[in-house]
Amino acid sequence: MSLQYERIEKFCEQLKLERLSTEWPAVAQATVDKNGTHADFLESVLRLQYEGLTERRRQTILRLSGLPVIKTLEQFDYKYASGVPRNQIQELAGLAFIKLVAE
Secondary structure: OOHHHHHHHHHHHHOOOHHHHHHHHHHHHHHHHOOOOHHHHHHHHHHHHHHHHHHHHHHHHHHHHOOOOOOOHHHOOOOOOOOOOHHHHHHHHOOHHHHHHHO
């Protein structure tokens, strides 16, 4: 690793840019491969950091909410809830009814 990479990593740590500190070299290489501009690189790394921040916030809010573990319809135990109409739930999960309302 070059001294410049080490300095960039240190700046990222000091600025609390956790995701950026590890992923910027790949973004830089992708920008070069696509003949991108400096602005393309900057936009990509800022988006990367923003997405990381948004995900951390979402995880924190979810953890603080006190909600139980997230469950999906695939994990739903239809045997336990025997009165639940499985076919109807799966059909509704497909959201086909939204097209009907929009048309």
